[in-house]
Amino acid sequence: MATYKYVIVGGGMTADAAVKGIREVDPDGSIGLVSDENDAPYKRPPLSKGLWKDTPLESIWCKTDSRGVTLHLGRSVQSIDLRRKQVADDQGGVYTFDKLLLATGGTPRRLPFGGDRVIYFRTLRDYRALRALADQGRKFAVIGGGFIGAEIAAALAMNQKDVTMAFPEEGIGARVFPRALSLFLNDYYRQKGVTVLEEHLVIGLEDEGKRLALRLRATKDSPERRLLVDGVVAGVGIQPRAELAEKAGLAVDNGIVVDETLHAGHPDIFAAGDVAAFPSPALGRRVRVEHEDNANTMGRFAGRAMAGKAEPYRHLPFFYSDLFDLGYEAVGELDSRLETVEDWKEPYREGVVYYLKQGRVRGVLLWNVWDQVDAARRLIAEPGPHTPVSLKGRLPAAK
Numbered sequence: 581m582a583t584y585k586y587v588i589v590g591g592g593m594t595a596d597a598a599v600k601g602i603r604e605v606d607p608d609g610s611i612g613l614v615s616d617e618n619d620a621p622y623k624r625p626p627l628s629k630g631l632w633k634d635t636p637l638e639s640i641w642c643k644t645d646s647r648g649v650t651l652h653l654g655r656s657v658q659s660i661d662l663r664r665k666q667v668a669d670d671q672g673g674v675y676t677f678d679k680l681l682l683a684t685g686g687t688p689r690r691l692p693f694g695g696d697r698v699i700y701f702r703t704l705r706d707y708r709a710l711r712a713l714a715d716q717g718r719k720f721a722v723i724g725g726g727f728i729g730a731e732i733a734a735a736l737a738m739n740q741k742d743v744t745m746a747f748p749e750e751g752i753g754a755r756v757f758p759r760a761l762s763l764f765l766n767d768y769y770r771q772k773g774v775t776v777l778e779e780h781l782v783i784g785l786e787d788e789g790k791r792l793a794l795r796l797r798a799t800k801d802s803p804e805r806r807l808l809v810d811g812v813v814a815g816v817g818i819q820p821r822a823e824l825a826e827k828a829g830l831a832v833d834n835g836i837v838v839d840e841t842l843h844a845g846h847p848d849i850f851a852a853g854d855v856a857a858f859p860s861p862a863l864g865r866r867v868r869v870e871h872e873d874n875a876n877t878m879g880r881f882a883g884r885a886m887a888g889k890a891e892p893y894r895h896l897p898f899f900y901s902d903l904f905d906l907g908y909e910a911v912g913e914l915d916s917r918l919e920t921v922e923d924w925k926e927p928y929r930e931g932v933v934y935y936l937k938q939g940r941v942r943g944v945l946l947w948n949v950w951d952q953v954d955a956a957r958r959l960i961a962e963p964g965p966h967t968p969v970s971l972k973g974r975l976p977a978a979k
């Protein structure tokens with residue numbers, strides 16, 4: 581049995597940030613980290629971005645173990661004993677804690693076919709698997725038009741692969757971007773050589789010698805199409821890994837429910853990152869955010885709270901992406917079902933999109949517009965009312 585002052589379940593960026601947070605307050609307290617990945621914590625964004633350009637693999641390591649942490653890798657925590665303050669893993673390991681952090685992230689949703697032949701792109705292991713296929717093969721299918729689909733399709737195309745993207749919506753990033761921008765992205769990807777099959781369902785996958793045959797059908801009734809490829813990548817969303825918390829009787833509602841100091845309904849148990857549903861004062865409701873800035877900032881707050889310096893987590897996280905030569909930063913609620921106000925300096929190349937609900941700005945998309953995230957946060961905090969006319973030219977703000 582191992583005894584630690586702090587036990588962290590999970591080995592992602594949130595876990596690494598929590599270690600930093602603990603060490604800001606407590607330089608010596610023992611920390612044990614249990615992760616079911618075989619790799620020590622690493623930065624996740626380069627897996628679908630920089631590693632396909634010129635970022636070297638060595639640069640992604642978080643170096644968590646340099647902060648006096650014992651890493652227990654390749655082990656999956658199965659249960660929490662609240663009374664004994666212990667967690668147990670799948671290999672008979674038991675870890676006793678004073679304070680526990682659940683930073684278990686999310687599991688990729690899976691399609692009902694294809695098994696392990698589909699790469700559900702999430703971990704370094706998945707990156708290695710896709711890299712190995714890309715070293716050999718030329719033709720790839722990318723399923724999903726969300727964050728992973730858009731980034732991986734661009735990454736493979738930039739590495740001279742023949743890429744077909746298929747997703748059920750009308751356009752790339754349709755759940756996030758206003759319709760016209762999303763349709764523009766379909767054209768933009770086509771110009772970059774990607775075959776874009778919008779409004780398509782993937783209905784099966786079969787082995788065909790060393791290759792894979794993907795079966796597709798347009799949503800609007802049409803004959804089936806077969807696509808022969810060397811590899812299939814899917815990004816069809818994730819589900820928060822909240823089973824452990826649920827089994828232990830902690831509150832779970834689209835993720836582990838935490839309060840503003842990141843306690844998961846127990847004085848010694850915390851949750852943070854993709855798995856944690858936290859109250860956002862800026863948005864006036866409980867949210868769960870699946871992006872890097874939230875992992876880093878919330879993880880650090882959780883670590884500090886575990887070490888006795890609890891402060892309310894009031895951060896409104898931002899996120900960002902690169903799509904070939906286009907890039908953006910965004911903050912708040914980017915839901916294309918909201919009213920959107922588009923203010924383009926150059927259509928779809930540079931501009932700002934505001935997402936409005938009842939006269940308040942809920943989210944801001946900064947499309948090739950930089951250093952405006954804090955100004956966007958201030959705008960979201962304003963009571964308004966805002967209108968399309970009042971928002972024109974609001975951002976970028978004068979410096």
Ligand code: NAD
Nearest residue numbers: 724725726727728729747748815816817870871899900901
């Ligand atoms: P996502 O939620 O961004 O996109 C899911 C997509 O799945 C949808 O847009 C849809 O096109 C597609 N889809 C759903 N069901 C489908 C089906 N049956 N067939 C085909 N397509 C289907 O999720 P993701 O792209 O898988 O990303 C996973 C997680 O990683 C997300 O939490 C995301 O926020 C995070 N991530 C973030 C970034 C970033 O911040 N830049 C980059 C990569 C990943």
